[in-house]
Amino acid sequence: MNHYWFEYRPYDRPFKQPLHTHHGWWSNRQGIILRLTSANGQVGWGEIAPIAWFGTETLAQALAFCRSLPSKLAAAAIEHIPASLPACRFGFESALEMMQISTTSITFASPSPHQLGAVHNSYLLPTGEAALHAWQPLVTAGVNTFKWKIGVANLEDELQIFNHLMQKLPADVRLRLDANGGLDYYQAYQWLQTCDRLSGHTATVEFLEQPLSKHQLKEMLQLAERVQTPIALDESVATFEQLEACYTQGWRGMFVIKPALIGSPQQLRNFCQQYCLDLVWSSALETPIAQYFIQHVLIPSIPVVQHRAIGFGVDQWFNDAWTTEGNFEQLWQSLSLTGTIE
Template identity: 30%
Template sequence: MSIHLSFKSYSLPFIAAWQSAHERQWQRAGWLVRIAAAGDCGYGDAAPLPAAGTEAPAATVSRLHHWQQRVGQLSAVADDLTAIYAALAELAAAVPSAAPAADCAVETALLDLCAKLRGWPLRGWLSAQAVEIQCIPVNAALGAVSKQTAAAVTASAALGFRVFKLKVGIAPLADELRWLHTVAAALPSDGQLRLDANQAWDVDTAQQAIRALQQADLPIESLEEPLAQPTDAALVALQQQCDFALALDESLARRDWWTAPLTVPVRRVVLKPSALGGLRPTLALAEAALAGGVEVVVTSVLESAAGIWATAQVAAAIIAEQSVLNQTVMPRTLAQGLATSDWLARDLGAAPLVRAGYLHLNDAPGSGFVPHPT
């Protein structure tokens, strides 16, 4: 027997341009990684997006070639399961990886395979309590605030979403504040806005934005990455001015998570497995954050269904650990940023179902991803 790792490039068009302060894109490109062994196979999504903290695509490919060769070497000298565990150990030892999107894909494919061989859903492999978690609250990913209409927000609310995420920091602040008022007026009474500035603002602009949002009493749930220069001192000061949570996202990749004790200058972290090198590093970081009283939200990097299934599995594991860890401190589960599959005009397989503001997992062995026949 032997283990075989293969990967195939994909390019999936968006239904409309995806825009953030970092980028404007019409399609999503990556590689579907497949690892076959012991009569079954697992899948992972290598979906680099440097703006989200991953390596560039060229580094993803060369890293996938490395793992292809390495998995072949390991399987030449050991039985399949031993070689799979050895590869998983090498991936864990590689954190923090210079090619986290590639490592995430290979780790995901190995875990998907292990879980299938065992007959477990992948989240059960990550955390025993997680098997019970079937439904994950998710936010609507609406895109740039400039592109919103009251009708679009009403339609999204009718689908059952209660947290509506908007990209800001793209147009002048005064314009965006005006648009935010229009969106807020269309929200259901229990609706909230999650904003993401993707590091667009200097300290002055961020302060001005926060002051305006609070004075207008807009229902802001959180604000991701307000600062171009996210120093601890500036973030601590900004968080003190805010009634809502500030969150770190893409700037996390540049912090020293792995050797120093975890300190976070804001109330929340946004975790993306593709930027962190895999599902297990994401879970480890989430556990450290939760233990320190920091809120955790898992989000996609607009990856294909192969990635979304796996990212949802680790989100379920984190939610399970969270309810065990501190039921009283965090009674409500935050909406996770996993409802992004509708941005893709086509996909590599069926994405998890999103209904009434919840993403639904099932009990199928592995991640739940099944590729469309090609």
């Protein structure tokens, strides 16, 4: 039986400015970096990046799970991580997969948007009126897909800002609206009707993401039949079990997948190989460790139904240099055993 030496270090990563969503203000991204070492010295890096209000375990539960494990860990222990700990399951399974990749020469230096082919990346705009100007330097750099959070202020005020934003954005830009489940049925219909009216006259609204609560799948199915603007599920499919349930209940629209929250990468692969899903890949504001696995290992291994921009344009939200310099080992060394950034 395979065994691995197991180490972990928490991190606490402040945003440049708090991120405002329907769930409230978010000022710090917290999680856990994992390191597994095999008997022959191979190292696998992983990350546990839970978001409790999104449907995963809490950070405290993830830390308690890590503390409960021995320093010499059997592979079977990873295989039996419960579904109630999806972020832990992702972190450990991705670390095992990363063990097959030599990471010593990999750095986190982020290419410019032109080098990335920025058309393939979606960038998160600030909420409210700040979005009216924040898009401009990114479009100049070649970006053409943005996400904008809604459902955080008065409906009429947000619709007014939205109309101004759509008039300002270039015609070839695509905008994703994300309500984080914060609208009621009437508000969602108002948003979708507004998007339908603007269709063909301004920049394109690619979809409205999670307009209603994750408990209102039936209502979202009804909404999708009443309008032209597509609806995408996000919080409704945060974990693999939820994804499976929504598909079983008839959802055939877009699925926004945050791999760091979904649970087992292999379960996701198997499901996507069996069914043709219209996937939109999205960041959970994880560190470059999870981002590397998601973008370079997981996404290329899953069939593509339709090419869509991936939602990993989030580096500009952080104060640190984790994404522009260093590598896996240097990031690890920058964390103390208690998880503070030195």
